Amino acid sequence: MNIDTSGKIPNNVDLAGDRALQRALEHWQPGFLGWWGEMGPEGSPAHEIYLRTAVSVERDGWAHFDFVRMPDYRWGIFLAPATPGRVIHFGEHKGEPAWQEVPGEYRSMLRRIIVTQGDTEPASVEQQRRLGLTCPSLYDLRNLFQVNVEEGRHLWAMVYLLHRHFGRDGREEAEALLERRSGNQDNPRLLGAFNEATPDWLSFFMFTFFTDRDGKFQLSALAESGFDPLARTTRFMLTEEAHHMFVGITGVGRILQRTAEVMAQQKTDDPARLRTLGVIDLPTMQRYLNFHFSVTLDLFGSDNSSNAATYYTTGLKGRFEEGGIDDDHQLKDRAYPVIDVEGGIIVEREVPALKALNENLRDDYIKDTVAGVERWNRVLQKAGVDFRLGVPHKAFNRRIGSFAGVRVSPEGRVVSEAEWQANVRSWLPSLEDRAFVQSLMGRVTEPGKFANWIAPPERGINGKPVDFEYVRFN
Ligand SMILES: [Fe+2]
Ligand SMILES: [Fe+2]
Helix, strand or coil: CCCECCCCCCECCCHHHCHHHHHHHHHHHHHHHHHHHHHCCCCCCCCEEEEEEECCCCCCCCEEEEEEEHHHCCCCECCCCCCCCCECCCCCCCCCECECCCCHHHHHHHHHHHHHHHHHHHHHHHHCCCHHHHCCCHHHHHHHHHHHHHHHHHHHHHHHHHHHHCHHHHHHHHHHHCCCCCCCCCCCCCCHHHHCCCCCHHHHHHHHHHHHHHHHHHHHHHCCCCEHHHHHHHHHHHHHHHHHHHHHHHHHHHHHHHHHHHHHHHCCCCHHHHHHCCCCCHHHHHHHHHHHHHHHHHCCCCCCCHHHHHHHHCCCCCCCCHHHCCCCCCCCCCEEEEEEEECCEEEEEEEEHHHHHHHHHHHHHHHHHHHHHHHHHHHHHHCCCCCCCCCCCCCCCCCCCCCCCCCECCCCCECCHHHHHHHHHHHCCCHHHHHHHHHHCCCCCCCCCCCCCCCCCCCCCCCCCCCCCCEECC
């Protein structure tokens, strides 16, 4: 597969061979850079950062590491290699050749899927744009910027599909992706979790653990798509997504490690005392976890969804690791268990599997998440701390689906509004919790130094030492 890095837009999609498309994307590029300047990481344009840039789609050596100013980052368009003779492997078109062009009857649905995915990419950059001002170390600052530039590249990936396959309305959607703003009243981002603030680094690490992991599952489902360009684009995006989740799991793990160290040194588990010692107490960690977990579960959509059924039946969006599932890949007479409230208690009932595909993906996500939380618990266990983190019940704090408007405790008990209000401060981060975490956010920029509330990582990036100067301030 030919990589062209000579033009304005690095790519392996032969842009030079399609002048009209190349011109359209080169026309969109200044708008993107303008958006980056306005909504990208604040105060950062002159910094030189040790970043990886995608330069190919080979399994080894796809990334190049070097110092780069972010406005000069080479955002490129890369599709994973085509699989010769690929066929659609689920839904009513199962067995037919994968589509290389958009099937006319599915055009608007497919555009909706791509726009919804595309919208999350710039949204997270907007949410994280002020975090660089309070970085706990150069190592972490570099990781933040790495995540940010790659979310920018993911936006490019979706915009390429819109420009290449959807004509005029695709170009209009690509413009709109630069116009919506996370948290804006009049023109917000499309999905709830992407309009929440990411005001501190604990939120950032939780976000990259929970919400970038939602990204992994959505991208995995799209990587099964019968629309081959979408499958190939998302497959390559997944290679970058892995690092984002690494930032989250290790970031939270390092906070836990630091807290556990101080708990052992001072022989205390008193949150108030630990706070005066400048570390984040474990009940606060649990409340942040509860918040990010529940808000992210909503991203999977309604548990009873005819849209999800249609996306699957038409072959546009598969299940997580569809190919590895042993069934008919059409789900015609299958059932799937979902939960609901009946007479004040949570009950399970079977619904047609096709309509429960959002719930199915959500359950796959929860399994993956629980495994990650267990890795955090091993950090606590190793440090000799008895406290264990856990994910709340999936009906807890939900705004979408059959639990919207139902108050459910983290253990999965339906509670009254009064009981909710009496306990919510121990279930979700309070304003005081948030203010405390905010109070810890300083700015540490000396190579090899780390803020007091977080342990150093085990190793540096790309074989560099932990005290490497990952960011040079200019
Ligand atoms: Fe992304
Ligand atoms: Fe991501």
